[in-house]
Amino acid sequence: MYAFTFHRPQTLRQAVGLLAKNEEAKLLAGGHTLLPTMKLRLAGPPQLVDLSLVDGLSGIELRGRSLSIGAMTRHNDVNTSPVVHEAIPALAKLAGLIGDPAVRHMGTIGGSIANNDPNADYPAACLGLGATIITNKRRIKADDFFTGMFSTALEPAEIITKVSFPIPKKAAYQKFKNQASRFALVGVFVSKRGSDIRLAVTGAGANGVFRVPSFEEALKTRFSPKSLEGMSIPADGMNSDIHGSAEYRAHLVGVLARRAVAEAIGK
Amino acid sequence: MAAVSLTVNGKPVTADVDSRTLLVQLLREQLRLTGTHVGCDTSQCGACVVHVNGRAVKSCTILALQLEGANVLTIEGLAPADGPLHPMQEAFRENHGLQCGYCTPGMIMTAVDMVRRKGHDLDDHTIREELEGNICRCTGYHNIVKAIAAGARAMRHGATAAAAE
Amino acid sequence: MSAIGIGAAVRRKEDQRFITGRGHYTDDINRPGQAAIYFIRSPHAHARIKTINKSAAAGMPGVAGIFTGTEFAQDKLGNLICGWTVLSKDGSPMKMAPHAALAAGKANHVGDAVAVVIADTLAQAKDAAEKVKVEYEVLAAVVDPAKAAANGAPLIHEVAPNNTIYNWHLGDPAATDAAFRNASHVTALEFVNNRLVPNAMEPRAALAEYDAASGSLTLWNASQNPHVARLVISAFVGMAPENKLRVVAPDVGGGFGSKIFIYPEEVVCLWAARKLNRPVKWTAERSESFITDAHGRDHVTKAQMAFDGEGKIVGLKVHTIANLGAYMSTFSSAVPTFLYATLLSGQYEIPHIYCEVDAVYTNTVPVDAYRGAGRPEAAYVVERLVEVSARELGIDPAVLREKNFVKKFPYQTSVASLYDAGDFNASLQKALQIHDYKGFAKRRRESERNGKLRGIGFASYIEACGVAPSSLVGQLGAGVGLWESAEVRVNPTGSVEVLTGCHAHGQGHETTFAQLVADRLGIAIDQVNVLHGDTDIVQFGMGTYGSRSGAVGMSAIVKALDKVEAKAKKIAAHLLEAAEADIVFKDGKFTVAGTDKSAAWGEVALGAYVAHKFPTSEIEPGLKESSFYDPTNFTFPAGCHICEVEVDPDTGEAAVVGWTAVDDFGTVVNPMIVEGQVHGGVAQGVGQALLEHTVYDDKGQLITGSYMDYAMPRADNLPDFKVDMTVTRCPSNPLGIKGCGEAGAIAAPAAVMNAVTDALGTEAIDMPATPASVWAALQRTNKLPRAA
Known part of the structure; x- marks a missing residue:
């Protein structure tokens, strides 16, 4: 690691101030992407702003028809929360598929979303549920938030405070893990809320998480895996690496989409 | 260098650390608790798992300075040194x-x-x-x-x- | 069988320290004034080192020294060596290129160290290393072993034209060709035996200290054979005379071969410690391990097996290109030759075998022995061929194997190995029964009902262990003998220290060796301490690898125990005032035959040291004996493993759903430990077959340089294993032990791939059978409906 100055603000205002003052400062949430990167000297922020003492950034709350999860809420807490299990069981399950138990004790939803790793799970849930990402400045729709691999709509000195998920009628997440990293080689999150059907894919796309309009359209006719039979997405724009060709990933999107829909309708 | 105070295996500890000191380095290099190991640099192998405030975490992926006031349990503290095993x-x-x-x-x-x-x-x-x-x-x-x-x-x-x- | 003796599942003595966090690995050791060393490594696979400018780094905080390969060369130390000379077909010796511990002039693989920074802390050393400017001229690299010898391939070492180290062969080509001409069926296969990264969980580490007063050096090193390390670093590298160099291998966190070898880092640490008169410590980070630990396997092979009309094997032809990487590692030359081709007869009577091996340099990490070392590659060739032949001939693979098994022993193979004992069919039949082979068809139908493909695969493997008869390996080019040493020191109170030249890094010698001694002397197991891994304590030994510690190391202990008992009887005779010939030693007691006169073990031990009651002119005081045991033959563990897989055709994922292992290891000292060795070996073999993919790009960058890309077997990748044994005693050593450490890794890759190809209905897939490659193979076959 390169040397850095460590800050532990107590309030969001202090945290924002530190970011505003230090252009290259990085936020430390769960640290499970940032610290390994820093250890390998692939990142060297001169300042690190630890969010763990900032008031009001963690917690899970059901508000009417939406579920609000604080940015610093750990994956394990989402995974085991009775509130999440009741409201959006697919989200609880997804949180339990991230990393391993020790990672889930540290990793946070805000950190995951802000990092927007193309193989991360939470971006699929946000996009697949039509979440709203709430920051110290504004509310950003998931459709506008994820702008590409490791890139988001967040501006300098903008901090995610919570994520608000509308509660779907049906939802499911299917993840096919990269055998080495255990990140999503492909993950598909599908949800149905009234006539709003969303199907989001992580892991596969060369440009990060994305929706599949053709699948969503097909599911509007009938929310059943049968509606997706024989459907696939083009391999163009898919990642291709030693873990899988673009064709394979495109194929998995179809397989996992059908499985996710089957799971969502309880089949 | 900054001071951090925490409890390790039931004993209060105060240490001066560089900001980049990881918990596992504090344990192994400063406190000489060498039962916690490092087997990878990508937070995957789990050789470094300890408990922080009762939860398993990877001590290679947490800074010592994040642990102000925390309660850390390592393999050495799981059972009394002269008592029965866990x-x-x-x-x-x-x-x-x-x-x-x-x-x-x-x-x-x-x-x-x-x-x-x-x-x-x-x-x-x-x-x-x-x-x-x-x-x-x-x-x-x-x-x-x-x-x-x-x-x-x-x-x-x-x-x-x-x-x- | 006694509760602690041979055959008893005694719980391990060493566990107490490991489960309480009080093990003592190299990185756990710290010396006063210790500095950290950081290796600056070439980021290029092949590059001329033009300049190294360290001026900006020299004054950085904490920096104690910065040294380049050129400075290292000025001290005129010797190179690292490969200690086994292999001759080409034409009689010319292998082309061993110089391997300096720090590269000067040219870097030959990504990770080749070109300079070091020593500083008070590792962070400071790294900070300074970033200020060391190395200017490289990047050269074209060659990575693919199949292309290394081609005309126009970049030349890595002047001494090795066409990057060729040797063109070696074994067997009779004319007779083999004739057998093929008369054959009624020939099965031909081509395959890659994939390169593996050993990944012992403890990264390699070295801590060197210089004592200026005595001029001696101490090296703590994560090593499988500290004695050979001392010999090589002293006699070949010339670091210090042997008596001025102590090597200690404390607790070592796994080796699997990768810690046998003498690496640049320990040499450089010693050199720097003396230069700076300060202890110097290095511990690999995992990403460093990936680019510096000697890798395993990496063969490209074409093979054919010929059958007569009765389904009997009449011949085998094998051509292998073996990638040895950028330098010849310590035992690299022997792995794809004497440890490979000599096992190509498998468990079968094959009258004619001809094998050619071309070893090449590439711009990759050196390749050397990794769990099984040559024998997994041989078993893969033979067992894949037999399985595919059975499919082509329409014969049940179990039946085809049985038909061709060697049934009479000793059996002289056509590839030099002399099989001394075994019962191959017994293992096969027992495995078939335990696995419920007959129930497979039903299980397959059930899988198919669930949209899955199911396959079953066998591996009736054989290996040569108990390495090795010294004169024989000497004739084959080995630079050392492969005997083992032991010393049994009886203390005056009757407790015992056993000193062995073997080294335990997970095998449990502190328990099994103590079982042997305690049982023989009739004392409690806690009264026996096993000491190893320190050249100041144990005089010399050959270390632990090749499943040799039981067969060779324990045999040496038996010899020393024989001497102890003989001397103790002499002393007992005096104590009991009886004739030596009348003394009987049993259950820890010396009795005079036909009388009730007896002396306990402890009394005789004390008597030996008090030395009051025997003539010291005839019998020396004390009770301590040593021995060197040299095996008379290799041992031949063998067995049958059956793997069952279920493949999801939609995702391509192959899951191992059943595993049966029936092994013949000869005498089993501790079944609990032996079964654990089988489990671990199988896991590594399954890893090779399904997960572990070492990928270089064409520029020589290791793509799979961390666990993010290199898939290590995890708990959920593996099933429960059914492990059982058959026993034929090994006739060539006193305990009848054959060895067990590598069997699983030898059997598993073939068993898995036979099962996967059975499920897929195509042979055209190489290891690792990852989901992506299985899915791709299914697309090619078109036999199955594309996943709906």
């Missing part, structure tokens, strides 16, 4: 759940945390899934799975005994 330690020995011993402290700390979260009746499938973050190159996991199942059962008796006292 039931999970005993189960690893009884079931030959270790060979070279390098991943073992992390395995045991993960196993104890697993029991806390998942209870005393652990089936093989659950144990294998829960071990995603702990890599062993020697045992093929077969005996680790057996050891954790046995250790989990034994911890119930241990807990009962402790509660009765």
